[in-house]
Structures are given as structure tokens and as C-alpha cells.
Amino acid sequence: MSYKVSKTIKGEKIEFKNPSAAFYEALGEDGMRKLMYDFYDRIYESDIANFFPQDLQEFEKIKKKNTNFFIQICGGPKVYEDESRGMELNEYMVRLHDDFSIYEKSRLEWLGCMRQSLEQVDIDQELKDDFWNYVEKFSKFTVNSFADGGKFYANL
Ligand code: HEM
Numbered sequence: 428m429s430y431k432v433s434k435t436i437k438g439e440k441i442e443f444k445n446p447s448a449a450f451y452e453a454l455g456e457d458g459m460r461k462l463m464y465d466f467y468d469r470i471y472e473s474d475i476a477n478f479f480p481q482d483l484q485e486f487e488k489i490k491k492k493n494t495n496f497f498i499q500i501c502g503g504p505k506v507y508e509d510e511s512r513g514m515e516l517n518e519y520m521v522r523l524h525d526d527f528s529i530y531e532k533s534r535l536e537w538l539g540c541m542r543q544s545l546e547q548v549d550i551d552q553e554l555k556d557d558f559w560n561y562v563e564k565f566s567k568f569t570v571n572s573f574a575d576g577g578k579f580y581a582n583l
Contacts, residue, residue: 429552429555429556429559430542430545430559431563432535432538432563433563434531435531435534435567435570437573437575437577437579438579438581441564441565441567441568441581442564443560443561443564443565444560444561445500445501445502445517445561446500446501446502446557446558446560446561447501447502447554447557447558448501448502448503449554449557450501450550450554450555450557450558451498451501451502451503453550453551453554454548454550456498456503458548458550459494459497459498459501459503460494462497462544462545462547462548463490463493463494463497463544464490464494465544465547466540466541466544467486467489467490467493469540469543469544470537470540471486473536473537473539473540474533474536475533475536475537478527478529478533492507492510495507495510496510496516496520499516500516500517500561501558515583517565517568517583518583520565521568521569521581521582521583524568524569524571525571525580527571528571528572528578529569529570529571529572530570530572530573530574531570531573531574533570534566534567534569534570537566537569538562538563538566541559541562542559545558545559567581568581568583
């Protein structure tokens, strides 16, 4: 079964692995850009749109940075690394989200947008499943606010 989601449990160790380079190779740089732009267009219309700049020029910058991050994390050219100022890429990405109060509900909305975008893409389901496993697990690190009112910042 594809697109499974498991719940984020406060303090639980999160195991993840970066997506396979085959995902990026199958999509190519243009395909990756299309996927990420489609994803962010969905985010802009979603219940978590309020987290992001509403100004379209500012939003465009996020789309570009986000695309570069995903190209790099999928084993493509190192087009994002200058942003992370020497920090390991995934570590930097988790800490960047600390500034926002992200609940499980926001993660589910984010994953829902990602699922819809992936469903539009015509490559092997196996490759999409591998990418999904990365975002499904990694997104747990971005959840830092819990229904019990507590905050918890997960470490890699
Ligand atoms: C697999 C999980 C995720 C990954 C890999 C990811 C990746 C990214 C990337 C690459 C950026 C742009 C960073 C930059 O400015 O250079 C970003 C920004 C951001 N992400 Fe995520 N993200 C994830 C999950 C989430 C979730 C679940 C939320 C929930 C609300 C979220 C909210 C945000 C926000 C608010 C920003 C900043 C927008 C701004 O700069 O104004 N992210 N994320």
C-alpha cells in the first residue's frame, strides 16, 4: 500500500533514509521543478497557507529554494548547500522549521499536498514510494508542537 502515514510521537526516535537518486534521475531537473512547483501551488491553497508568505514574489523564492533542496537531497547537483552554512543538510532543514509552531495536523496537510502532487507524476510507483518514505518520516522532525500544549524539538 502506497502513501501510508504513521503518527508523530513526541520524543520517539525517527529513523529515515534520504530518497534514492533514481527518483531524481527518473524525473530530471525539469520534472523535479514541476513537481515542487505543483506542490507549493497546492500549499498556497491549503489549510497551512498561513505559515507561508502570501506575497507572490516572496512565495516564488520559497518555491525555488525548496526545489533546490529536494534536488540535492535526492542526490542531484549540490544546488542548495550554500544556504546551509556548513551544517549537515537535513539537520539545517529541521532547525529551520523550529521557528514555526508545527502540529501533527499541519504535517498531515503538508503530506496531503505532497501526495496529490506525486500522484500526477508518471514514473514508477516504486520510486514514488521511496520518496514518500523519506517525506513521511522526515516531516516528523518538523512537528514541534503537541496537543498537550508541550513543545519538543527532535534531534537527528
Ligand atoms: C519532509 C518534510 C519537509 C521538508 C523536507 C521541508 C523542506 C523545506 C524547505 C526546503 C524549505 C525552504 C527553506 C529555505 O528557506 O531555504 C522549507 C520552508 C518552510 N517549511 Fe518546510 N519542509 C518539510 C515539512 C514542513 C511541514 C510539515 C511544514 C508545516 C507547516 C513546513 C513548513 C515550512 C515553513 C513555514 C517554511 C518557511 C517559509 C518561509 O521562509 O517563510 N515544512 N521547508
